[in-house]
Amino acid sequence: MTSRVLLVSPAMSTSLRQARFDDGGSIDESGAARARSAAGALPSAGRVLTSPTVRCRETAAALGLDGVPVPELAGLDVGRWRGRTLEEVGAAEPEAVGRWLTDPDCAPHGGESVRDLCERVAGGLADAQQLEGRTIAVVEPEVVRAAVAGALGMPAAVFWRLDVPPLTVTELSGRAGRWNLRLGCPLAAPEAA
Structure with a gap:
């Protein structure tokens, strides 16, 4: 049984442009237009999931x-x-940011550590691997990073070395406890027949 998970990063937003930690904001008009133009570019799926953030839900809807x-x-x-x-x-907080960017167990902001995120996402991948067919998940870039690190058995410290551009697809296909990775395919409008 092969399971496929297509991780779609959200469209551009003002927060992403400003390197702002998620503030609950919407995707911007150019991001929404790009997502609408790519509607139909993804294959059909048995399940479509999203991160609970506004920008992921809006990106999914625009797609x-x-x-x-x-x-x-x-x-x-x-x-x-x-x-x-x-x-x-x-x-x-320069020292706190420095620790956070180098130590995956550090959470000076009072939230979740990178390692905790990676473990949470790895649990979801293990569950997904038990499902036949394709799952599309529109998720935050950091979820894509954590999924890739976990799928390839890489240490959590690699999290910061992975870039996830807006509106791209990262595909994981797996069976028997092993994942294969197809990186960063841009979403584009389907070509006219």
Whole structure:
């Protein structure tokens, strides 16, 4: 039995442009337009899931997907840093940011550590591997990073070395406890026949 999980990163938003920790904001108009133009580019799936964030739910809707928000697919909880830019936090708490960016067990913001996120996402992947067919999940970039690290058995420290551009697809296919990876395919409008 082969399971396929297509992880779709959300469309561009003001928060992403500003390197702002998720503030609950919407995707911007250019991101929504790109997502709408890519509607139909994804294959059919038995399940469509989303991170519970506004930008993931809006991206799914713009892609023409009726996704179910799943709390376990939430992005990294950054506690008191939520809504602030990395530059702002770095200026106010440089040592804390430095520790956070180098130690996957560190959570100076009072939220979740990178390792905790990776373990949470790995549990979801283990569950997905028990399901036949294809799952599409529109999820935060950090969920994609955690999924890739977990699927390949890489240490949590690799999390910061992975970039996930907006509106791209990362595909995992697996069976018998092993995942294969297809990286960062951009979503594009389906070609006219």
